[in-house]
Amino acid sequence: MADPAETPSYKYFNLTYPIPYVAQIEIHRPEKLNAFIEPMWHELSTLFTTLSTSTTTRCIILTGSGPRAFTTGLDTTTASTSSSSPLSPTHFPPSTDPARRAASIRTHILSFQSCISSIASCAKPVVAAIHGFCYGLGIDIATCADLRFCSADASFSVKEVDIGIAADVGTLTRLGKVVGQASWVKDVCLSGRVFGGEEAGRVGFCGWVGGEGREGVLGEALRWAGVVVGKSPVAVQGTKEILDWSRDRSVEDGLRYTAVWNSAMIQTNDVPQAIQAGLKKRTPTFEKL
Structure with missing residues (x-):
């Protein structure tokens, strides 16, 4: 809470x-x-x-x-x-x-x-x-x-x-x-x-x-x-950010922005945690952002 x-x-x-x-x-x-x-x-x-x-x-x-x-x-x-x-x-x-x-x-x-x-x-x-x-x-x-x-x-x-x-x-x-x-x-x-x-x-x-x-x-x-809220907060906030940013821009601009964004955010520990949780069929938990 x-x-x-x-x-x-x-x-x-x-x-x-x-x-x-x-x-x-x-x-x-x-x-x-x-x-x-x-x-x-x-x-x-x-x-x-x-x-x-x-x-x-x-x-x-x-x-x-x-x-x-x-x-x-x-x-x-x-x-x-x-x-x-x-x-x-x-x-x-x-x-x-x-x-x-x-x-x-x-x-x-x-x-x-x-x-x-x-x-x-x-x-x-x-x-x-x-x-x-x-x-x-x-x-x-x-x-x-x-x-x-x-x-x-x-x-x-x-x-x-x-x-x-x-x-x-x-x-x-x-x-x-x-x-x-x-x-x-x-x-x-x-x-x-x-x-x-x-x-x-x-x-x-x-x-x-x-x-x-x-x-x-x-x-x-x-x-x-x-x-x-059960998903990675890094992934959720990144998804919203890229969707909003791309809405009024070209596909090419959106792809470039996504590449820059994920070059940092894909390094999160949430990625291996989410993958392992999926493989082991358990619910993952993520740190506060």
């Missing part, structure tokens, strides 16, 4: 280790359907940045608390009334120069993007276990995960068009790479329509769909994570 010193408490997230080496992060604002306010972005970034280098973490499951939602996205009520938010009409004095407004808004957006992208840049495999509502920012977050599992009763929406903006935290950049069906991606992004778990599985947005509610999808995520 995790060292208690490595599992600090957070205000808006619950961090637990239900099985050894598997960190479970629960978005915890159930009274607001886990909708995000600004402090949550920064806390989420701190969590994933910390777990990325944690020696007691080999896989991460991200889920939502309560029976109704993974997250309904940005808390637009708070964002539109808080003086610290550019979405609030009181954020800028009336005399502010348009260029300076734009510079301030851009800085705000880049900060938000960086916080959410901490999920994608995490060195450990991340599974989004989705139930109930997954709207707006929920899609941004889900596209950052390595895998998406959802309950049959999950519902999704790229909701930003309904509040008058283009999604700006990752969906429009990542969703097409995740799904690979341009027409479908444009359909859901331009219309903001709600689609369910069955459709999410059919188009490849979610790799596993089943059960009803949070517990079913969380159980499957834990089962998958339990398999992965």
Whole structure:
């Protein structure tokens, strides 16, 4: 299990280790359907940045608390009334120069993007276990995960068009790479329509769909994570790194990067341990990374 010193408490997230080496992060604002306010972005970034280098973490499951939602996205009520938010009409004095407004808004957006992208840049495999509502920012977050599992009763929406903006935290950049069906991606992004778990599985947005509610999808995520944490952490993290690096590059570039990466990582003691365990039909154990 995790060292208690490595599992600090957070205000808006619950961090637990239900099985050894598997960190479970629960978005915890159930009274607001886990909708995000600004402090949550920064806390989420701190969590994933910390777990990325944690020696007691080999896989991460991200889920939502309560029976109704993974997250309904940005808390637009708070964002539109808080003086610290550019979405609030009181954020800028009336005399502010348009260029300076734009510079301030851009800085705000880049900060938000960086916080959410901490999920994608995490060195450990991340599974989004989705139930109930997954709207707006929920899609941004889900596209950052390595895998998406959802309950049959999950519902999704790229909701930003309904509040008058283009999604700006990752969906429009990542969703097409995740799904690979341009027409479908444009359909859901331009219309903001709600689609369910069955459709999410059919188009490849979610790799596993089943059960009803949070517990079913969380159980499957834990089962998958339990398999992965039994593998060499050197091999798992290297595999994720090379897959992510190669995604937007040519095959030749990917092969070159793989050769450089494995020229170091193939020297690990995990290789002979894994081979011997396979030959002797026993379960291998690996040191912390």
